[in-house]
Amino acid sequence: SQKIEQNSEALNIQEGKTATLTCNYTNYSPAYLQWYRQDPGRGPVFLLLIRENEKEKRKERLKVTFDTTLKQSLFHITASQPADSATYLCALVPSGGYNKLIFGAGTRLAVHP
Amino acid sequence: NAGVTQTPKFRVLKTGQSMTLLCAQDMNHEYMYWYRQDPGMGLRLIHYSVGEGTTAKGEVPDGYNVSRLKKQNFLLGLESAAPSQTSVYFCASSRDKNTGELFFGEGSRLTVL
Numbered sequence: 092s093q094k095i096e097q098n099s100e101a102l103n104i105q106e107g108k109t110a111t112l113t114c115n116y117t118n119y120s121p122a123y124l125q126w127y128r129q130d131p132g133r134g135p136v137f138l139l140l141i142r143e144n145e146k147e148k149r150k151e152r153l154k155v156t157f158d159t160t161l162k163q164s165l166f167h168i169t170a171s172q173p174a175d176s177a178t179y180l181c182a183l184v185p186s187g188g189y190n191k192l193i194f195g196a197g198t199r200l201a202v203h204p
Numbered sequence: 205n206a207g208v209t210q211t212p213k214f215r216v217l218k219t220g221q222s223m224t225l226l227c228a229q230d231m232n233h234e235y236m237y238w239y240r241q242d243p244g245m246g247l248r249l250i251h252y253s254v255g256e257g258t259t260a261k262g263e264v265p266d267g268y269n270v271s272r273l274k275k276q277n278f279l280l281g282l283e284s285a286a287p288s289q290t291s292v293y294f295c296a297s298s299r300d301k302n303t304g305e306l307f308f309g310e311g312s313r314l315t316v317l
Contacts, residue, residue, distance in 0.1 A: 095246065125304060134208075134294050134308030135247070180246070184304055191262065192304060194239075194246035 093118040097181060097195040104171055105203055112166040112198045114181035119193070121183040124157055124164050129178045129197065138179075139166075143186075171202045206230050210295050210309035217285045217316045225280040225312050227295030235298045236278040237262070237306065238270060240291040247294065253278055254301070285316045 095116045104110050114124070123142045127135035141148045141157045141164065148155045154167040168175050178199045182192040208229045217223055227236065234255050239247040249262030251270040259270045267289060269281045278297075282289060292313050296306040 099244065123304065127306075132311070134296075134310050135306070136308070137305045140305065182247075191249055191252065192247075192306060193263075194248075196244055196246045 093193075095119070095181065095183060095193055095195045097179075097198045099196060099198070101199040101201055103201045103203065106172060108171055110168040110171045110175065110200055110202070112179050112181075112200065114164040114166070114195055116162050116183060119162075119183055120186050121159075122186045124155075124181060124183045125192065126153075126155055126164075126166050127180040127182065129180055135180055168200075171200075173202045173204055176200055176202050208295055208297055208307050208309040210293075210312050212312060213310065214313050215315070217282075217314065219286060219316060221285050222281070222283050223285065223314075224282075225293055225295075225314075227278045227280070227297075227309060228276055229278075229295075229297040229307070230276065231297060231299065231307065232275070233297035233299050233307070234275070235301055236272065237296045237298075238268070238278065238280045239294045239296065240264065241294060241311075242291050250280065250293075282314075285314075287316045290314060290316045 125140045126138045129135040139155045141155045152169045156165045178197040180197040182194045211226045237252040238250040248264050253272040256275040271279045292311045295309045
């Protein structure tokens with residue numbers, strides 16, 4: 092069956108450290124993969140998109156990698172801050188999809204001062 | 205900029221009642237979506253629209269109907285609410301089906317007793 096999985100356990104890290112979140116998928120051939128941030132009681136907010144032919148994408152303190160062989164994307168936040176505390180969702184679009192994103196359940200990140 | 209606006213934000217229904225959730229976007233986007241979000245699960249696509257006057261089924265369409273009479277509005281209807289439809293509903297829109305960045309509303313929390 093097709094699955095997209097994120098670590099359901101919260102990730103707790105110390106301020107200033109790098110947070111690394113994992114997104115694994117099975118039985119999909121994504122055209123691209125996205126990462127969103129969701130704060131409690133709010134809608135998700137788009138962060139980054141990475142295409143199947145890209146290995147890495149950066150935006151300020153954020154970095155996303157995409158390994159189609161391992162079927163995995165890693166999302167990194169460097170020099171993390173308490174304001175980075177939120178739930179992070181990965182989403183993929185299968186090849187040929189009409190922008191029908193398939194979301195993982197998300198991983199909650201807590202950055203402690 | 206309002207972006208994507210959902211109404212109502214909260215609603216409590218009794219089993220068998222009907223209601224409509226309204227989504228409005230002011231970004232002139234062609235694509236609009238309705239998702240539901242349940243604890244421990246990823247956002248799941250209910251219905252989507254690729255343009256005014258068009259709708260299509262997503263992953264979990266049963267028990268819901270939609271309409272897109274105007275480009276800026278996408279309505280989600282529940283004809284006979286069931287407790288299994290207790291959820292948080294998110295509307296989203298996107299400009300381009302190829303790049304896929306979704307803009308989400310703030311969500312509508314529905315409880316069916």
